[in-house]
Amino acid sequence: MKGRELVYIPLSQSVCVLTLKSMTKEKPKSIQVHLNGRDHLEFSEDQGKSQFRFIGCHELNQFLTNYRQHHGDNIKSWPLPEGLSHSELLLKELLLKIKGQWNFPYQADELCHCRCVPTAIVDQAILAGAHTPEAVSRWTSASTACGTCRSDVEKMINYRLGLKDKVKA
Numbered sequence: 001m002k003g004r005e006l007v008y009i010p011l012s013q014s015v016c017v018l019t020l021k022s023m024t025k026e027k028p029k030s031i032q033v034h035l036n037g038r039d040h041l042e043f044s045e046d047q048g049k050s051q052f053r054f055i056g057c058h059e060l061n062q063f064l065t066n067y068r069q070h071h072g073d074n075i076k077s078w079p080l081p082e083g084l085s086h087s088e089l090l091l092k093e094l095l096l097k098i099k100g101q102w103n104f105p106y107q108a109d110e111l112c113h114c115r116c117v118p119t120a121i122v123d124q125a126i127l128a129g130a131h132t133p134e135a136v137s138r139w140t141s142a143s144t145a146c147g148t149c150r151s152d153v154e155k156m157i158n159y160r161l162g163l164k165d166k167v168k169a
């Protein structure tokens, strides 16, 4: 696929040993995060092996390659990114999910009932760069009628961007 690359990063031997011990009691797990049609990150553990792989745009590729160079092969020890690019937001989501600390503030499938806008559409818009309620409204039509869903849109933006209730690494 032109402009996209698939990169596999095997984790360190010590992590594999730790994982093997824990895997004797746990089912194989796979954690995936994505920006639709653009970027996909996946962490998996199975049969004592941990693997992190991703496919996506050039920016994501560069960002993850640099992050690995700075923080090593063990993705479980990587610090949470603090920037607001889609690459950083996606990696932060993946790392929090690996740690079991992902507490997304809105759980229902549909966020805006007036415009029938799914929560996932709003979240994808935030990931892609709609970082204000106004931008989310322009991109998705959410919050363009009665306005009662606006506070939930704000909660989602704040959570994604770490503006409130900042999650500890």
Ligand code: FES
Pocket: 111, 112, 113, 114, 115, 142, 143, 144, 145, 146, 147, 148, 149, 150
């Ligand atoms: S519920 Fe979103 S505008 Fe009314």
